Amino acid sequence: MLQFRVEKTEVASRARLGTLVLPNGTVHTPCFMPVGTQGSVKTLTPAEVVESGAEIIVCNTYHLYLRPGHKRIQAAGGLPKFIGWNRPVLTDSGGFQVYSLAALTRVTDEGAQFQSHVDGSRHLFTPELVVEIQEALGSDIAMCLDECPPYPVSRPVAEAAVARTSLWAERCSRARKPETNLFGIVQGATYADLRESSARSLVALDLPGYAIGGLCLGEASDVTYDMVGRVTPLLPIDRPRYLMGAGYPEDIIAAVKLGVDMFDCVLPTRNGRTGTAFVSSGRVVIRNSRHSDDLGALDPMCDCYTCRSFTRAYLRHLFVVGEALGPKLLTLHNVRFYQRLMQGMRAAIEQGAFENWSGEFLDRYRSSAQPTGEDSDR
Amino acid sequence: MLQFRVEKTEVASRARLGTLVLPNGTVHTPCFMPVGTQGSVKTLTPAEVVESGAEIIVCNTYHLYLRPGHKRIQAAGGLPKFIGWNRPVLTDSGGFQVYSLAALTRVTDEGAQFQSHVDGSRHLFTPELVVEIQEALGSDIAMCLDECPPYPVSRPVAEAAVARTSLWAERCSRARKPETNLFGIVQGATYADLRESSARSLVALDLPGYAIGGLCLGEASDVTYDMVGRVTPLLPIDRPRYLMGAGYPEDIIAAVKLGVDMFDCVLPTRNGRTGTAFVSSGRVVIRNSRHSDDLGALDPMCDCYTCRSFTRAYLRHLFVVGEALGPKLLTLHNVRFYQRLMQGMRAAIEQGAFENWSGEFLDRYRSSAQPTGEDSDR
Numbered sequence: 220m221l222q223f224r225v226e227k228t229e230v231a232s233r234a235r236l237g238t239l240v241l242p243n244g245t246v247h248t249p250c251f252m253p254v255g256t257q258g259s260v261k262t263l264t265p266a267e268v269v270e271s272g273a274e275i276i277v278c279n280t281y282h283l284y285l286r287p288g289h290k291r292i293q294a295a296g297g298l299p300k301f302i303g304w305n306r307p308v309l310t311d312s313g314g315f316q317v318y319s320l321a322a323l324t325r326v327t328d329e330g331a332q333f334q335s336h337v338d339g340s341r342h343l344f345t346p347e348l349v350v351e352i353q354e355a356l357g358s359d360i361a362m363c364l365d366e367c368p369p370y371p372v373s374r375p376v377a378e379a380a381v382a383r384t385s386l387w388a389e390r391c392s393r394a395r396k397p398e399t400n401l402f403g404i405v406q407g408a409t410y411a412d413l414r415e416s417s418a419r420s421l422v423a424l425d426l427p428g429y430a431i432g433g434l435c436l437g438e439a440s441d442v443t444y445d446m447v448g449r450v451t452p453l454l455p456i457d458r459p460r461y462l463m464g465a466g467y468p469e470d471i472i473a474a475v476k477l478g479v480d481m482f483d484c485v486l487p488t489r490n491g492r493t494g495t496a497f498v499s500s501g502r503v504v505i506r507n508s509r510h511s512d513d514l515g516a517l518d519p520m521c522d523c524y525t526c527r528s529f530t531r532a533y534l535r536h537l538f539v540v541g542e543a544l545g546p547k548l549l550t551l552h553n554v555r556f557y558q559r560l561m562q563g564m565r566a567a568i569e570q571g572a573f574e575n576w577s578g579e580f581l582d583r584y585r586s587s588a589q590p591t592g593e594d595s596d597r
Numbered sequence: 598m599l600q601f602r603v604e605k606t607e608v609a610s611r612a613r614l615g616t617l618v619l620p621n622g623t624v625h626t627p628c629f630m631p632v633g634t635q636g637s638v639k640t641l642t643p644a645e646v647v648e649s650g651a652e653i654i655v656c657n658t659y660h661l662y663l664r665p666g667h668k669r670i671q672a673a674g675g676l677p678k679f680i681g682w683n684r685p686v687l688t689d690s691g692g693f694q695v696y697s698l699a700a701l702t703r704v705t706d707e708g709a710q711f712q713s714h715v716d717g718s719r720h721l722f723t724p725e726l727v728v729e730i731q732e733a734l735g736s737d738i739a740m741c742l743d744e745c746p747p748y749p750v751s752r753p754v755a756e757a758a759v760a761r762t763s764l765w766a767e768r769c770s771r772a773r774k775p776e777t778n779l780f781g782i783v784q785g786a787t788y789a790d791l792r793e794s795s796a797r798s799l800v801a802l803d804l805p806g807y808a809i810g811g812l813c814l815g816e817a818s819d820v821t822y823d824m825v826g827r828v829t830p831l832l833p834i835d836r837p838r839y840l841m842g843a844g845y846p847e848d849i850i851a852a853v854k855l856g857v858d859m860f861d862c863v864l865p866t867r868n869g870r871t872g873t874a875f876v877s878s879g880r881v882v883i884r885n886s887r888h889s890d891d892l893g894a895l896d897p898m899c900d901c902y903t904c905r906s907f908t909r910a911y912l913r914h915l916f917v918v919g920e921a922l923g924p925k926l927l928t929l930h931n932v933r934f935y936q937r938l939m940q941g942m943r944a945a946i947e948q949g950a951f952e953n954w955s956g957e958f959l960d961r962y963r964s965s966a967q968p969t970g971e972d973s974d975r
Contacts, residue, residue: 258911259920266902287889287914295892295910303906511665514673524642528681532673533636536665542637543921 221360221400221427223459229573233451233478236568239459241307241359241400243299246274248459248480249564251471251557252309254488257282258302261488262547263554265304271523271551272558274307275359277483280352281313281320281344285335289355297357309360309483311463312349312404315367315432326366328386346390354399362430363391365404370436377408380433385420392424402461404432409442411449418453429454430461431479435470444473451478468497468560468584472577475564487557491550494538498556501587503531505549510535523555524548599738599778599805601837607951611829611856614946617837619685619737619778621677624652626837626858627942629849629935630687632866635660636680639866640925641932643682649901649929650936652685653737655861658730659691659698659722663713667733675735687738687861689841690727690782693745693810704744706764724768732777740808741769743782748814755786758811763798770802780839782810787820789827796831807832808839809857813848822851829856846875846938846962850955853942865935869928872916876934879965881909883927888913901933902926 222240229235237248253260253268256279260268268276278298283289295301299308314331317323321333330345346364353361364387366380384406395401403421407413421429431450434443447462454460461481462474471482487497496503498518503510505517513531525534525548537545560580567576600618607613615626631638631646634657638646646654656676661667673679677686692709695701699711708723724742731739742765744758762784773779781799785791799807809828812821825840832838839859840852849860865875874881876896881888883895891909903912903926915923938958945954 257914257918257920259915259922262921262925264902264922264926265906282918286918287910291890291910294890295908301908301911303911512669512672524644528643530673530679532665532669533679533681536635537637540635540660540664542635543640543925544637544642547640547921547925548642 220398221459223428223457225456227568227571229568229571231571231574232476234475234564234568234573235478235480236565237459237480239480241275243305243307243359244274246307247565249471249475249561249568250274250481251561252277252481252483253554253557254483254485255302255304257286258298260550260554261492262543262550265302267524267551268304268554269306271554272562273554275309276304276306277309277311278302278356278358279313279316280310280349280356280362281316283310283356284313284342284352285337289352293355293357299357299359307359308356309461310353310356310358310362312353312362312364313344314349314362314365317344318367318369326383328383330364330387346387347394350391350394350399350401354396358400360400360402360428361395362402363388363404363426365406365432367404367406367433368408370408370433370438372408374410374413377406377410377413380408381406381413381417381420384417388421388424388426392426400427402426402428402430402459404430404463405450406433407446408433409438409446411446414446414450415453418450422453422455426458428459428461430463430481432463434462435464435466435484440470440473443470444477447474447477447479454478468557469581471560472564472581476573476577487553488550491553492546494545494549496549496556497553499583501584505531505535505545506538507535517549517552518556521552521556521559523552525552598776599837601806601835603834605946605949606856607946607949609949609952610854612853612942612946612951613856613858614943615837615858617858619653620735621683621685621737622652624685625943627849627853627939627946628652628859629939630655630859630861631932631935632861632863633680633682635664636676638928638932639870640921640928643680645902645929646682646932647684649933650940651932653687654682654684655687655689656680656734656736657691657694658688658727658734658740659694661688661734662691662720662730663715667730671733671735677735677737685737686734687839688731688734688736688740690731690740690742691722692727692743695722696745696747704761706761708742709744724765725772728769728772728777728779732774736778738778738780738806739773740780741766741782741804743784743810745782745784745811746786748786748811748816750786752788752791755784755788755791758786759784759791759795759798762795766799766802766804770804778805780804780806780808780837782808782841783828784811785824786811787816787824789824792824792828793831796828800831800833804836806837806839808841808859810841812840813842813844813862818848818851821848822855825852825857826855832856846935847959849938850942850959854951854955865931866928869931870924872923872927874927874934875931877961879962883909883913883923884916885913895927895930896934899930899934899937901930903930903933
């Protein structure tokens with residue numbers, strides 16, 4: 220079982236500072252969890268992820284179930300050990316990937332039938348199986364199987380997804396071993412009353428933690444914040460809250476102010492691989508020819524290996540000629556950028572100065588923002 | 598200028614232990630130089646290359662001249678600094694790449710005309726320009742422009758290549774600044790007398806070091822060794838000797854016994870990227886299903902991060918699902934394997950026990966060799 224202690228809650232906002240003790244280690248919240256879908260935070264060694272300051276990563280049940288298989292990982296001592304990380308791992312249930320990646324054949328109350336995107340083989344994810352897989356993986360935090368509709372979605376479809384998500388959460392909860400840290404996932408799309416009823420029905424299950432799913436899928440930021448702000452007051456104050464798939468630094472800051480504790484997103488890793496860096500003054504598209512002769516650091520305010528060791532001119536060269544080191548060095552920086560963001564937030568909450576800190580951060584961050592058009596899908 | 602000191606020469610073989618002092622650092626020979634063609638040892642950070650024990654790397658004049666351009670690198674403080682390595686770099690002249698990669702339009706005594714493989718632009722590499730480029734790059738060791746025929750090649754073509762290589766070497770030597778450490782390249786294909794005459798004509802130029810080029814191109818190992826064995830006795834004993842493009846551990850061992858001091862090859866990096874590891878007992882093709890549940894280290898005798906941290910089962914998983922970390926971890930191991938090989942050799946020469954050491958190494962290495970059919974091209 221997990222232990223979660225809220226060390227401090229800001230008076231001016233709902234931002235909270237917490238300590239989350241998990242079987243494989245302790246996590247300081249608010250936290251950002253780098254994504255290691257298939258058991259690897261893309262391009263980084265576990266040692267580099269540790270060095271970034273990350274204390275927990277997110278892996279994916281759907282992918283690991285297909286390859287290499289949860290039984291194989293169990294035989295190797297569980298996921299944290301198998302991947303050489305040996306620290307806390309949260310596994311997403313795979314519901315999102317079943318809907319987005321697999322050829323979905325049929326969803327009924329029983330579960331989700333799908334065909335593997337790898338070899339076309341047929342599978343059925345039931346709430347019970349998804350819990351069993353995550354228990355075999357030895358996840359520090361397991362997620363309920365949920366139904367996550369795309370955005371936008373009609374009210375009747377959203378309603379049905381909320382009902383099924385609640386039904387499945389109850390079955391997940393019944394199936395789990397007592398020591399399994401199972402999180403429920405609040406759905407309801409962009410319908411405020413559905414969000415609230417989803418939250419209430421999951422809270423009734425008395426789960427160790429709660430996630431907010433089905434957001435950051437393309438809706439306007441104001442809508443995201445509105446939905447989050449309606450859900451968090453309904454969640455128990457002594458349980459961790461996780462906003463799935465967020466996102467941009469400004470979104471994370473806004474959600475922390477609304478009382479969210481945990482985040483994950485592919486943005487730092489995916490953008491790093493494709494050549495966009497998050498820096499103190501905004502975003503940098505490193506292939507831009509303006510960097511050809513720039514002998515300055517990627518981010519002069521950053522302490523990561525990339526910023527300490529290389530110029531923008533060299534990083535651009537690596538991307539232009541297609542060297543694998545380029546995507547790796549930008550990923551390394553971005554992952555560290557997000558950890559520094561969270562460290563800055565935690566220090567600000569500790570000092571009761573979150574509003575002030577976030578204003579300064581965002582002023583600087585927006586000073587040269589270069590939107591890239593990339594989305595925060597997971 | 599370089600300083601080269603032969604610390605010891607074996608009585609039983611011609612194997613020699615040396616110290617090579619270069620502008621950017623000291624290199625212990627026999628040495629293996631990882632290949633960083635475009636200014637990056639593929640998939641590795643400079644810190645990881647340092648940690649492997651490598652003291653010098655090889656970069657490529659042709660590639661860096663095209664992108665990002667030698668003037669740009671010069672403005673950034675030279676190649677060792679630009680790439681964040683800050684240690685000795687040898688640059689190949691680019692002759693080999695002009696012949697193998699570019700659309701070669703014409704070679705005359707003046708130089709090699711070619712079209713860039715990147716954008717089709719037209720260029721002329723003269724001996725003088727190639728020296729000028731390498732001086733701009735700030736290479737610790739610069740190579741003469743040479744003419745390197747493919748294998749097999751007729752005697753008249755080989756003869757002409759030897760003549761032109763000598764002519765160009767003389768022009769390179771005249772063009773260089775006094776402090777430029779210029780190496781001549783012995784050609785002559787597989788014709789013993791041509792090899793000998795090529796060596797004699799280059800030695801007459803009194804260059805700081807000598808390379809043997811145009812071997813390890815597909816000829817039988819016996820032929821390689823025969824050619825090397827005919828050349829090394831003709832080279833001055835107080836100058837470093839570099840066999841270009843070798844190779845497999847057994848080839849390096851054989852060449853060290855013939856008095857060669859320096860080696861480079863893409864094998865450890867290329868094979869690592871494509872999933873073949875060099876281990877104490879031979880070669881391992883990591884995708885092989887036999888490794889699916891293997892919880893042992895890649896090489897139990899190795900001290901690298903990969904072997905200390907991960908199982909063969911996890912490494913196989915990374916390759917099967919296409920994670921970039923797989924090629925990186927195998928490259929890291931292979932580069933360390935080659936450095937451990939050279940460290941073992943140097944210790945053996947120091948103790949006057951090279952024959953004994955190499956017998957033991959090769960007995961173990963051949964115990965489960967799995968040839969992969971890959972070639973040692975550069």
